[in-house]
Amino acid sequence: MPVNLTAPQASALLPVKGVKLGFAEAHVRKPNRKDVLVVTLTEGSHVAGVFTRNQFCAAPVLLCQDFLKQKAGIRALLVNTGCANAGTGDDGLQRAKQSCEALSQLLGLQANQILPFSTGVILEPLPVDKIVAGLPAAIANLKEDNWLNAAEAIMTTDIVAKGTSRQIQLSGKTVTLTGISKGSGMIHPNMATMLGYIATDAAVSQAALESIIRYAVNKSFNCITVDGDTSTNDSLILMATHLAGNTEIAEASPEFAVLRDAFTEVAIELAQAIVRDGEGATKFMTVQVEGGRDEVECRKVAYAIAHSPLIKTAFFASDPNLGRILAAIGYAGVEGLDVNALKLYLGDVLVAEHGGRAQAYQEEQGAAVMKAAEILVRVDLARGNAQSTVWTCDFSYDYVKINADYRS
Amino acid sequence: MPVNLTAPQASALLPVKGVKLGFAEAHVRKPNRKDVLVVTLTEGSHVAGVFTRNQFCAAPVLLCQDFLKQKAGIRALLVNTGCANAGTGDDGLQRAKQSCEALSQLLGLQANQILPFSTGVILEPLPVDKIVAGLPAAIANLKEDNWLNAAEAIMTTDIVAKGTSRQIQLSGKTVTLTGISKGSGMIHPNMATMLGYIATDAAVSQAALESIIRYAVNKSFNCITVDGDTSTNDSLILMATHLAGNTEIAEASPEFAVLRDAFTEVAIELAQAIVRDGEGATKFMTVQVEGGRDEVECRKVAYAIAHSPLIKTAFFASDPNLGRILAAIGYAGVEGLDVNALKLYLGDVLVAEHGGRAQAYQEEQGAAVMKAAEILVRVDLARGNAQSTVWTCDFSYDYVKINADYRS
Numbered sequence: 001m002p003v004n005l006t007a008p009q010a011s012a013l014l015p016v017k018g019v020k021l022g023f024a025e026a027h028v029r030k031p032n033r034k035d036v037l038v039v040t041l042t043e044g045s046h047v048a049g050v051f052t053r054n055q056f057c058a059a060p061v062l063l064c065q066d067f068l069k070q071k072a073g074i075r076a077l078l079v080n081t082g083c084a085n086a087g088t089g090d091d092g093l094q095r096a097k098q099s100c101e102a103l104s105q106l107l108g109l110q111a112n113q114i115l116p117f118s119t120g121v122i123l124e125p126l127p128v129d130k131i132v133a134g135l136p137a138a139i140a141n142l143k144e145d146n147w148l149n150a151a152e153a154i155m156t157t158d159i160v161a162k163g164t165s166r167q168i169q170l171s172g173k174t175v176t177l178t179g180i181s182k183g184s185g186m187i188h189p190n191m192a193t194m195l196g197y198i199a200t201d202a203a204v205s206q207a208a209l210e211s212i213i214r215y216a217v218n219k220s221f222n223c224i225t226v227d228g229d230t231s232t233n234d235s236l237i238l239m240a241t242h243l244a245g246n247t248e249i250a251e252a253s254p255e256f257a258v259l260r261d262a263f264t265e266v267a268i269e270l271a272q273a274i275v276r277d278g279e280g281a282t283k284f285m286t287v288q289v290e291g292g293r294d295e296v297e298c299r300k301v302a303y304a305i306a307h308s309p310l311i312k313t314a315f316f317a318s319d320p321n322l323g324r325i326l327a328a329i330g331y332a333g334v335e336g337l338d339v340n341a342l343k344l345y346l347g348d349v350l351v352a353e354h355g356g357r358a359q360a361y362q363e364e365q366g367a368a369v370m371k372a373a374e375i376l377v378r379v380d381l382a383r384g385n386a387q388s389t390v391w392t393c394d395f396s397y398d399y400v401k402i403n404a405d406y407r408s
Numbered sequence: 409m410p411v412n413l414t415a416p417q418a419s420a421l422l423p424v425k426g427v428k429l430g431f432a433e434a435h436v437r438k439p440n441r442k443d444v445l446v447v448t449l450t451e452g453s454h455v456a457g458v459f460t461r462n463q464f465c466a467a468p469v470l471l472c473q474d475f476l477k478q479k480a481g482i483r484a485l486l487v488n489t490g491c492a493n494a495g496t497g498d499d500g501l502q503r504a505k506q507s508c509e510a511l512s513q514l515l516g517l518q519a520n521q522i523l524p525f526s527t528g529v530i531l532e533p534l535p536v537d538k539i540v541a542g543l544p545a546a547i548a549n550l551k552e553d554n555w556l557n558a559a560e561a562i563m564t565t566d567i568v569a570k571g572t573s574r575q576i577q578l579s580g581k582t583v584t585l586t587g588i589s590k591g592s593g594m595i596h597p598n599m600a601t602m603l604g605y606i607a608t609d610a611a612v613s614q615a616a617l618e619s620i621i622r623y624a625v626n627k628s629f630n631c632i633t634v635d636g637d638t639s640t641n642d643s644l645i646l647m648a649t650h651l652a653g654n655t656e657i658a659e660a661s662p663e664f665a666v667l668r669d670a671f672t673e674v675a676i677e678l679a680q681a682i683v684r685d686g687e688g689a690t691k692f693m694t695v696q697v698e699g700g701r702d703e704v705e706c707r708k709v710a711y712a713i714a715h716s717p718l719i720k721t722a723f724f725a726s727d728p729n730l731g732r733i734l735a736a737i738g739y740a741g742v743e744g745l746d747v748n749a750l751k752l753y754l755g756d757v758l759v760a761e762h763g764g765r766a767q768a769y770q771e772e773q774g775a776a777v778m779k780a781a782e783i784l785v786r787v788d789l790a791r792g793n794a795q796s797t798v799w800t801c802d803f804s805y806d807y808v809k810i811n812a813d814y815r816s
Contacts, residue, residue, distance in 0.1 A: 055745050056738025056763075087734040089748065089764030122731020123765050232735050309717070313808050323530020326495040327640050330464025337463050340497065355464075356497030357531050400721050400805050 003284040003373050003393065005276035007161040013147035014165040014176045017201040018042030018241030022142035023153040026134025028127055029082030029120060034153035036131055038103065038138040039077040039197070045241045046206045047074040048213045049115070052234035058086035059096040059126075060116040061233060067112045075113040077197065077237065078103050078131075081156050081182075084193060085118040085126040086232035095126040102132040106139055119156055119182065119193040119233050151180040154195055158182050162273040168262045170246035170255050175202040179266045183274035193233040194221060196270050202259055203248040204240045211251050212260045213238045220267035223390050224275055238263065275391045280398030283315050284374045290387035291342075291380040297334045298388035301379055304332035305390075312395030315375065320366030322351045329379060338383065345378040346370070411692040411781050411801065413684035415569040421555035422573040422584045425609040426450035426649030430550035431561035434542025436535055437490030437528060442561035444539055446511065446546040447485040447605070453649045454614045455482040456621045457523070460642035466494030467504040467534075468524040469641060475520045483517050485605065485645065487525040488539050489564050489590075492601060494640035495531040503534040510540040514547055527564055527590065527601040527641055559588040562603055566590050570681040576670045578654035578663050583610040587674045591682035601641040602629060602682055606674050610667055611656040612648045619659050620668045621646045628675035631798050632683055646671065683799045688806030691723050692782045698795035699750075699788040705742045706796035709787055712740035713798075720803030723783065728774030730759050737787060746791065753786040754778070 024036040041047070049068055051061045067074065078099060085092045096118070100111040107114075118126060141149075151161035163180040179198035204212070217236055242248070249259050276284050287305050292298035305311055305328045314321040325344060329337075344352040347369040351361055369375060432444040449455070457476055459469045475482065486507060493500045504526070508519040515522075526534060549557075559569035571588040587606035612620070625644055650656070657667050684692050695713050700706035713719055713736045722729040733752060737745075752760040755777040759769055777783060 054735060054738040055742075056734045056747050084731070087731045087760060087764050089762045092764060121729070122735060123729075123760065124731070125765075232731075232738060316808065321529070321531075323492070323495045323532070323640075326464045327462060327530060330462040330640060334463070339464050352495060352531065354497045356495050356500060357533075395808060397805050397808050400724065400803060400808060 001282065002160045002277045003281055005160050005273055008148065008163045010148040012165060013151070013163045014167065014178050015144035015147070016176050016178050016199040016241065017144070017243040018045060019199045019239065020142040020144055021146040021150040022138040022140065023149050024134035024138040026080070026130045028080050028130050034149065035081045036134045036138055037079040037150050037153040038135065038142065039150065040107065040142060041075050041239055042241050042243060043073070043075065045074070045239055046204060046209050047115070048206070048209045048238045050213055050217050050236050052231060054232050056087060056232050058084055058118060058233045059088055059092035060085055060118045061235060062093060063096050063100065064115045064117070064235065067115060070112045072110055072112045074115055075109050076103060076107055077115045077117065079117040079154050079195065080131050081154060082120040083118055083124055083126050084120045084122045084233050087123040088125060092126060095128045098128045099126070099131050103135055106135055115237065117195055117233070117235055119154070119195060122232060147178055147180060154180065154182040156182065157279060158277055160277050162270055162277065164266055164269045166262050166266055168258055170202055170244070170249065170259060173244050173246040175200060175244045175246055175259070177262050177266050179270050181270035181274060193231045194274055196221060196236040196267065197239070198237070198263060198266050198270070199239040199241065200263070201241050201244040203242040203244065203246050204259060205248055205250045208249050208251045208253070208256060209238055209240055212263050215260055216264040216267040219264050220271040224271050224392070236267070272391055275393050278393035280396040280401070281393035282396055283394040285315060285377060285392050285394065286375070287377045287390045287392065288387065289379045289381065291382045291384060292386040292388070293384035294386045295388050298381070298386050299390070300334060301329055301332040301381065302388050302390035304328040305377060306392035309395055312392070315370065315394040316396045318367065318370040320346065320363060320370050322346065322366060325377065326352055334381070337381070341382040343380040343382065347376050409690065410568045410685045411689055413568050413681055416556065416571045418556040420573060421559070421571045422575065422586050423552035423555070424584050424586050424607040424649065425552070425651035426453060427607045427647065428550040428552055429554040429558040430546040430548065431557050432542035432546040434488070434538050436488050436538055442557065443489045444542040444546055445487040445558050445561040446543065446550065447558065448515065448550060449483050449647055450649050450651060451481070451483065453482070453647055454612060454617050455523070455645060455647050456614070456617045457643060457645045458621055458625050460639055462640050464495060464640050466492055466526060466641045467496055467500035468493055468526045469643060470501060471504050471508065472523045472525070472643065475523060478520045480518055480520045482523055483521040484511060484515055485523045485525065486511050487562050487603065489562060490528040491526055491532055491534050492528045492530045492641050493526040493534040496533060500534060503536045506536045507534070507539050511543055514543055523645065525603055525641070525643055527562070527603055530640060555586055555588060562588065562590040564590065565687060566685055568685050570678055570685065572674055572677045574670050574674055576666055578610055578652070578657065578667060581652050581654040583608060583652045583654055583667070585670050585674050587678050589678035589682060601639045604629060604644040604675065604678050605647070606645070606671060606678070607647040607649065608671070609649050609652040611650040611652065611654050612667060613656055613658045616657050616659045616661070616664060617646055617648055620671050623668055624672040624675040627672050628679040632679050632800070644675070680799055683801050686801035688804040688809070689801035690804055691802040693723060693785060693800050693802065694783070695785045695798045695800065696795065697787045697789065699790045699792060700794040700796070701792035702794045703796050706789070706794050707798070708742060709737055709740040709789065710796050710798035712736040713785060714800035717803055720800070723778065723802040724804045726775065726778040728754065728771060728778050730754065730774060733785065734760055742789070745789070749790040751788040751790065755784050
């Protein structure tokens with residue numbers, strides 16, 4: 001069951017001027033579920049994207065990267081679930097292009113103004129015909145007040161639809177940001193495609209939007225994913241429609257940080273929602289590593305802890321088997337680490353120091369922390385001032401069940 | 409259930425002249441189980457060891473490394489299960505020393521002639537008193553024909569005792585090698601302490617023995633473990649008693665390779681036995697990566713596949729969800745990999761080429777391979793002549809159960 005996560009109310013997901021969303025039940029893989037999403041953007045919108053670094057990246061990812069470079073002006077997104085169109089070679093590229101072309105004709109655009117996204121089973125051909133057949137229905141229900149339906153249309157093994165909104169003031173104008181995400185687990189970051197879409201009606205320069213996406217992804221989706229250890233299809237897209245009436249935000253604008261931080265907040269909430277809805281998750285863990293020489297070594301330690309099946313199963317069992325955390329710190333690969341200097345905390349409880357169990361530590365204290373649904377693991381490496389935070393979930397029977405049965 | 413693995417017959421584990429083994433039920437953690445093992449070696453024996461690279465390595469590992477450097481002539485091993493004596497700081501070192509001192513007094517040796525080993529729960533103090541109290545019983549039943557009892561005495565969550573023997577001819581003399589190992593899983597290499605002990609009565613120089621252990625571990629235990637990703641206590645020990653009457657083997661001896669290969673064969677069988685008895689294992693997978701530019705990149709790909717919970721759960725389900733393997737190859741971190749050139753085989757079946765599913769591939773073929781208890785995954789990177797093989801097992805409900813309940 002998702003950890004402290006419920007689907008947003010439809011009314012909580014605020015419309016963004018210039019962004020319309022429409023969905024269809026196209027039976028890509030299964031009947032009677034929303035599985036195609038079309039998003040349209042008003043002319044003149046800016047769009048930025050970051051994508052998986054997996055070398056076997058999916059055909060739609062390659063097309064997105066290509067189309068963004070062509071700068072023809074992105075005017076629509078097309079998302080399908082049920083099939084990832086990854087590991088599909090040249091044929092996959094052709095099918096992704098066909099789906100963009102079909103939508104472009106219906107919308108009166110060029111194919112390279114449409115970004116395609118797919119999520120689902122790898123190594124199977126994209127059923128273009130089914131997707132194309134669903135487009136008229138999706139276009140027919142395009143509207144600005146359709147974010148919850150959109151969030152539902154991109155779900156795969158997600159239990160809960162994920163979305164959130166913020167409003168801020170920029171040059172005296174109210175600006176809206178609304179985002180949705182999908183992702184069915186983060187037990188190990190290679191398991192599931194993450195898709196994230198965040199739109200604003202703010203006016204923001206292309207350069208500033210690209211600066212913001214790099215900043216925001218590094219504080220959010222990249223804190224639940226190891227670089228180079230990502231799925232074939234991971235994508236995050238920021239969109240800005242310029243209809244809020246604010247003075248255009250550039251990187252040098254005094255209000256740049258306000259918009260950047262609002263995007264980052266939305267991205268963090270969407271990224272954390274993916275962990276909270278992690279496959280089989282029963283606990284939400286924040287792994288905070290501080291006192292490192294640089295952020296890279298803090299991340300190494302945080303990921304070593306966050307990835308260990310031994311630690312994750314112990315958390316599932318609410319068992320304060322904290323020696324497993326020490327072992328993970330020990331193999332994280334931090335050069336010259338002084339294991340006698342570091343400190344390990346579970347919540348506020350000092351668990352280990354001087355290379356072993358803290359003298360005052362009582363197992364009941366650890367057990368009490370472990371019983372909670374949200375758990376903080378904190379490591380002080382005691383060798384610098386850098387820090388890094390990673391979010392993850394525990395590892396349960398249901399994780400195995402979900403992944404053993406995924407295709408059936 | 410262990411995959412094609414049963415405990416050896418007591419008579420199949422051949423005595424090695426000059427090696428005596430004795431055990432005790434010392435109630436280190438649980439009653440009524442063999443949990444202390446003493447091994448004695450005749451004077452003049454040579455001993456070599458390789459150990460975990462985990463920076464949080466256990467106190468006994470630090471002592472072993474120190475004592476081997478001191479070259480006082482190792483004459484005994486002392487192994488306990490139930491407590492790993494890791495994450496125990498200076499107090500842990502003192503307790504490990506105390507147990508060596510107690511055994512040295514009983515055997516008329518110096519403490520630095522005894523190598524200590526511990527396996528079990530991390531972060532808990534070693535119950536020295538219980539171990540010391542068990543030593544007289546272990547010494548009382550020291551005998552050469554005791555290898556199966558020894559194999560049982562080092563088990564933790566192992567279901568099956570692991571041991572094997574070989575005999576070879578060296579300079580016209582029959583030479584025996586017998587080894588035992590323990591390790592309860594390799595789903596992820598950080599999960600479980602692996603211990604391995606292999607003895608021979610051959611005469612072999614210290615330098616040759618050290619050369620052999622580096623070679624053998626690289627072909628065996630290191631093929632089920634990622635460097636730097638090992639437990640706090642992993643140890644492999646080779647022992648040679650020089651009682652077989654053969655001409656002493658040096659690195660330059662014509663028969664060096666014969667002895668080296670015999671040790672390596674024993675090490676591979678013991679290492680594979682650990683995987684076959686992997687926690688919750690139902691399948692034994694051989695991941696063979698060939699056509700790489702060097703062994704390092706082949707290993708990267710093999711480990712990416714062997715570690716993926718997504719792949720391992722699919723194997724558990726006998727589901728040929730082979731796209732997950734392509735995804736793992738894609739994030740393995742091989743620079744400049746041409747995903748269109750590589751080929752993926754499941755058993756003898758060509759599954760993927762040209763960046764996607766092979767044209768002739770039928771899912772029934774993949775499903776047939778997946779049903780077997782032993783499965784070969786073969787990747788041809790098509791960019792060189794190097795190769796590497798890794799052994800692993802699948803990922804089942806029982807893995808979660810075993811690790812969630814380990815301490816209870």
